[in-house]
Amino acid sequence: MQQNKSQPSKSDIIAGFLVFLIALPLCLGIAGASGVPPVAGILTAIVGGLLTKFLGGSRLTIKGPAAGLIVIVLSAVADLGGDDPVTGYHRMLAVGVVAGLIQIVLALARFGGLAEAMPTSVVHGMLAAIGVIIMSKQTHVLLGVKPEGKEPLHLIQELPHSFAHLNPYVAIVGAVALIIMFGMPMIKAKWAKSIPSQLVVLAVTVPLAMILGFGDKHAYVFSNTEFVLDPAKYLVKLPTNILTAITFPDFSQILSAVSIKYIVMFTIVGSIESLLTVSAVDSLDPERKSSDLNKDLLATGFANTIAAVIGGIPMISEVVRSKSNIDNGAKSGWANFAHGGFLLLAVALIPGMLMKIPMAALAGMLIFTGTRLAHVNEFKHALHVGREQLAVFVVTMIVTLLTDLLVGVASGLILDVVIHCANGAPFRQLWKSIVEEHHHEDEVTLCVHGAGVFTNYIGLAKAIRENAPNYTRVYVDFSEACVVDHTVLSKLDALKASLPDTELVIGGLDEHKASTHAPTSSKWKRA
Numbered sequence: 012m013q014q015n016k017s018q019p020s021k022s023d024i025i026a027g028f029l030v031f032l033i034a035l036p037l038c039l040g041i042a043g044a045s046g047v048p049p050v051a052g053i054l055t056a057i058v059g060g061l062l063t064k065f066l067g068g069s070r071l072t073i074k075g076p077a078a079g080l081i082v083i084v085l086s087a088v089a090d091l092g093g094d095d096p097v098t099g100y101h102r103m104l105a106v107g108v109v110a111g112l113i114q115i116v117l118a119l120a121r122f123g124g125l126a127e128a129m130p131t132s133v134v135h136g137m138l139a140a141i142g143v144i145i146m147s148k149q150t151h152v153l154l155g156v157k158p159e160g161k162e163p164l165h166l167i168q169e170l171p172h173s174f175a176h177l178n179p180y181v182a183i184v185g186a187v188a189l190i191i192m193f194g195m196p197m198i199k200a201k202w203a204k205s206i207p208s209q210l211v212v213l214a215v216t217v218p219l220a221m222i223l224g225f226g227d228k229h230a231y232v233f234s235n236t237e238f239v240l241d242p243a244k245y246l247v248k249l250p251t252n253i254l255t256a257i258t259f260p261d262f263s264q265i266l267s268a269v270s271i272k273y274i275v276m277f278t279i280v281g282s283i284e285s286l287l288t289v290s291a292v293d294s295l296d297p298e299r300k301s302s303d304l305n306k307d308l309l310a311t312g313f314a315n316t317i318a319a320v321i322g323g324i325p326m327i328s329e330v331v332r333s334k335s336n337i338d339n340g341a342k343s344g345w346a347n348f349a350h351g352g353f354l355l356l357a358v359a360l361i362p363g364m365l366m367k368i369p370m371a372a373l374a375g376m377l378i379f380t381g382t383r384l385a386h387v388n389e390f391k392h393a394l395h396v397g398r399e400q401l402a403v404f405v406v407t408m409i410v411t412l413l414t415d416l417l418v419g420v421a422s423g424l425i426l427d428v429v430i431h432c433a434n435g436a437p438f439r440q441l442w443k444s445i446v447e448e449h450h451h452e453d454e455v456t457l458c459v460h461g462a463g464v465f466t467n468y469i470g471l472a473k474a475i476r477e478n479a480p481n482y483t484r485v486y487v488d489f490s491e492a493c494v495v496d497h498t499v500l501s502k503l504d505a506l507k508a509s510l511p512d513t514e515l516v517i518g519g520l521d522e523h524k525a526s527t528h529a530p531t532s533s534k535w536k537r538a
Contacts, residue, residue: 026346044145047103059074059351060077068310068328072292079480104258129283131496134287137407180224185374188375248371251362311327396501403430454483485515490521
C-alpha cells in the first residue's frame with residue numbers, strides 16, 4: 012500500500028530521531044562558538060524543522076545552524092555589540108530578520124538558481140577558511156583557556172600559550188571527544204557505522220565530566236599547579252523554561268554600515284551554502300527527485316526571519332545532517348519536522364540533563380567538522396582539476412582569513428575571471444550565454460559560442476532544462492567555445508543526475524587544451 016505523503020512514515024520518524032541525536036550537540040556547539048546563548052542554536056533548528064516542511068523546503072534536507080556560518084555570526088555579535096555581547100546578540104538578530112526577508116524577495120524574484128553558478132573552488136576555499144577559523148577558536152575552548160585575540164591569525168598565534176596553560180581536566184574531556192570523533196570512522200564494524208559518533212561523545216564525556224567534578228565550582232591541584240573548574244564556564248548553559256529563551260531583535264542600528272555589511276554576508280553566504288547543499292542532497296536522493304531551488308530559498312527565508320525574531324541564529328540546509336537523514340531512510344520532509352519536534356521536546360523537558368554537557372566535548376565535535384572543511388584532500392582535489400583552480404582556492408581561503416568572507420569570496424571570483432581572460436576569453440563574452448539550438452527528431456544540439464564559464468552558466472543550464480523534457484538526448488557542443496571552465500563541466504556532470512529520462516552528452520572539446528587529465532578540468536583554445 013502506498014504511503015500517504017501527507018502523513019509521516021515510520022522511517023521518517025526514525026530518521027528524524029537519529030538526526031536529532033546528531034543535531035542536538037551540534038546546535039549547542041555552533042551557537043556557543045558563534046558567541047550567542049547555546050539555546051539559540053536549538054531555537055533555529057526547531058523553527059527550521061517544524062516550519063520548512065510546510066513552506067516548500069527541499070524534501071530530504073535538514074534545516075538548522077551550520078558551522079559555515081559561525082564566523083559571520085561571531086563577527087556580527089562582536090562588531091555590533093562592541094564590549095557588550097548581549098547587545099551584539101540582539102542587534103545580530105535584527106540583521107538576521109532583514110537577511111531572511113531579503114532571501115524571501117530573492118526567491119520570489121527567482122534568483123535561487125544563481126547559486127549554481129558559483130565556482131566550486133571559490134566555495135571550497137571559503138569553507139576551508141571557515142574550517143581553519145573554527146579550529147583556531149575551538150582549540151582554545153577544548154583546552155579550557157580563554158584567548159585574548161579574536162582574529163583567526165591571532166587565535167592561531169596564541170595556541171602555544173593555551174597549550175602551555177591548559178586546564179588539565181577540561182583538556183582531558185576535550186581530548187576524549189576528539190579521539191571518539193576521529194576514531195569512530197576508522198572502526199569497520201557495522202555497529203560503529205550505525206551509531207552517531209556525536210552520541211558516543213555525549214555518552215562518554217558527560218559522565219566523565221561529572222566524575223572530574225565539573226558540576227560544582229572548585230579548585231584542584233594538578234602537577235603542583237592550581238586550576239579552577241567552573242560549571243558556568245565549562246558546561247552548557249540553558250534556560251530551565253524554553254519560553255524565557257525567546258529573545259527579540261534590536262533594530263536601533265539596522266541602517267548602520269556594519270549592519271548592512273552583515274546583512275549582505277548573511278544573505279549571500281547563507282543562501283549560497285544552503286542552495287549548494289540542496290543540490291548536493293538531490294544527487295544523493297535514492298528517488299532522484301530534484302528540488303525547486305527558489306521554493307527552498309523561500310522556505311529558508313521565511314524560517315530564518317521567524318527564527319531571528321525569537322532569538323535564533325541563521326539556518327541553512329546542513330549537509331552532514333541531511334546526508335544522515337537520507338542514510339537513515341528518510342522519505343519526505345516529515346523527517347526534518349520530526350527532528351525539530353524531538354529538539355523541542357528535549358529542550359522543554361530535559362534542560363537539566365542538557366546542562367551537563369561539557370563545552371570541551373562540543374569543541375571537539377566542531378574541531379572535527381573544521382578538519383573536514385579544511386582537509387588536505389580539498390587542496391589535492393583543487394590541484395587535481397587544475398593549478399588555476401588551486402590558485403583560486405588558496406587565494407579565497409587566505410584572503411578570507413586575512414579579511415572577511417565577503418572580501419575573500421570576491422577575491423576568488425575576480426581571480427577566476429582574470430584567469431579566463433588570460434586564457435583567451437573575451438571579457439564581454441563572459442557575461443552572456445550564447446547558445447545556438449539545432450533541433451532534430453529525438454535530439455537537440457546546443458552549440459555554445461564564446462565562453463562557457465561560471466559567469467554565464469545559468470543561461471546554458473536553462474537551455475538544457477527547457478529542452479530536456481522534449482528530447483531523449485541533449486548534446487552540448489563546445490567546439491565553438493574558446494574557454495570552458497571547471498565549474499561549468501562539473502555542474503553539467505551533476506546536472507546529468509537530475510535528468511533521468513534524458514541523456515546529456517558533453518562534446519566538442521577535442522581541440523581544446525586541458526588544464527589536467529581530470530575529466531572536469533578547465534579547457535581552452537587560442538583564437
